[in-house]
Amino acid sequence: DTGVSQDPRHKITKRGQNVTFRCDPISEHNRLYWYRQTLGQGPEFLTYFQNEAQLEKSRLLSDRFSAERPKGSFSTLEIQRTEQGDSAMYLCASRLDGSYEQYFGPGTRLTVT
Amino acid sequence: AQTVTQSQPEMSVQEAETVTLSCTYDTSESDYYLFWYKQPPSRQMILVIRQEAYKQQNATENRFSVNFQKAAKSFSLKISDSQLGDAAMYFCAYTSGGSNYKLTFGKGTLLTVNP
Numbered sequence: 452d453t454g455v456s457q458d459p460r461h462k463i464t465k466r467g468q469n470v471t472f473r474c475d476p477i478s479e480h481n482r483l484y485w486y487r488q489t490l491g492q493g494p495e496f497l498t499y500f501q502n503e504a505q506l507e508k509s510r511l512l513s514d515r516f517s518a519e520r521p522k523g524s525f526s527t528l529e530i531q532r533t534e535q536g537d538s539a540m541y542l543c544a545s546r547l548d549g550s551y552e553q554y555f556g557p558g559t560r561l562t563v564t
Numbered sequence: 565a566q567t568v569t570q571s572q573p574e575m576s577v578q579e580a581e582t583v584t585l586s587c588t589y590d591t592s593e594s595d596y597y598l599f600w601y602k603q604p605p606s607r608q609m610i611l612v613i614r615q616e617a618y619k620q621q622n623a624t625e626n627r628f629s630v631n632f633q634k635a636a637k638s639f640s641l642k643i644s645d646s647q648l649g650d651a652a653m654y655f656c657a658y659t660s661g662g663s664n665y666k667l668t669f670g671k672g673t674l675l676t677v678n679p
Contacts, residue, residue, distance in 0.1 A: 484666060493568075493655050493669030494609075507664050542609065544667075551597050551665050555609035 453477075455556035457543050463562045464533055471529045472559045476545030483526050484553060485518055487511065488540040497541075500526060533563045566591045568658050570670035577646045578678050584631075585641045585673045587656030596660035598632070599667070600641045604652040612654070615639065643675075651677045 456475045464470050476483050481502050486494035497516070499507040502523035512518075515533075520526040530537055540560050544553040567590045577583035589598070600612040615623045615632050623630050627647075631640045643650055656670040 482665070486667070491671070493657075493671050494667070496666045496668070499664050499666055507666070544609075546665065551659060551661070552599075552611065552614065553659075553665070553667060554611070555601075557608040 455543055455545055455554055457541075457556040457559050459559055460557060461560050461562075463564060466535060466563055467532055469529065469531045470533060470561065471527055472541055472561075474526045474528070474543030474545075474556060475524070476526070476543070477547075477554060480545035480547050480554075481523065482546045482548060483520060484544045484546075485526070485528055486542040486544065488542055488558070489538075494540075494542050497528075530561075533561075535563045537561060538563045566593075566596075566658050566660070566663070566668045568656050568668050568670040570656055570673050572673045573671070574674045574676070576676040576678060577643070579646055579648060581646055582642060582644045583646055583675065585643075585654050585656075585675070587639045587641070587670055589637050589639065589656070589658050591637070591658065591660070593660050593662055595662075596658060598630075598639045599657040599659070600628070600630070600639075601655045601657055601669075602650075602652045603655065603672075609655070613641065646677050648677050648679060651675055 458473045483500040485497040488494040500520040515531045540558045542558045543556045546553045596617045598615045613625045627644045653672045657667045
């Protein structure tokens with residue numbers, strides 16, 4: 452069990468560019484979540500996958516955001532035409548089917564200049 | 565919608581002393597789970613302790629314990645014998661099966677431990 456990993460850990464991009472983040476959950480975990488955490492706030496839910504199916508999306512996930520989990524293993528979160536307001540920590544978490552506990556990755560800190 | 569409120573933005577404690585962090589929540593569900601997560605500076609979120617709403621007994625994990633008052637919708641965290649390594653942001657969180665077990669977090673309490 453190597454834990455949840457995320458790549459990259461830090462990303463600096465210019466406004467208007469596209470960025471993609473990757474999350475590798477714990478290997479046997481089929482449930483995966485993305486959260487966004489802005490400075491001084493608690494994480495906020497973005498989206499949820501069961502295997503490869505995206506079952507829920509928050510209203511925070513605008514049309515510029517897209518998430519995938521093509522083979523039910525790793526997941527990607529893409530932000531198109533980034534804005535300064537997208538600057539945040541993007542957290543991924545996973546859990547085992549039948550369990551309610553989520554395990555978090557280290558996060559990807561995005562800075563949009 | 566469920567909400568989680570942490571009314572203490574910052575707390576401080578002397579090393580070896582005890583501190584209590586407060587959390588209240590609002591829900592109309594009867595079956596849910598509550599958590600305290602710890603987030604050290606620039607490090608990842610770590611689960612500290614969990615409480616199932618159907619359990620009357622308060623959860624305990626070593627130096628960490630909770631006071632779960634279901635009727636009052638209160639869920640406080642007590643840290644005994646505080647250590648320097650306890651310094652972190654602490655988040656209270658709620659989840660339920662009715663919400664796909666997604667977590668709803670409070671805004672956090674920044675705990676400082678003074679030597």
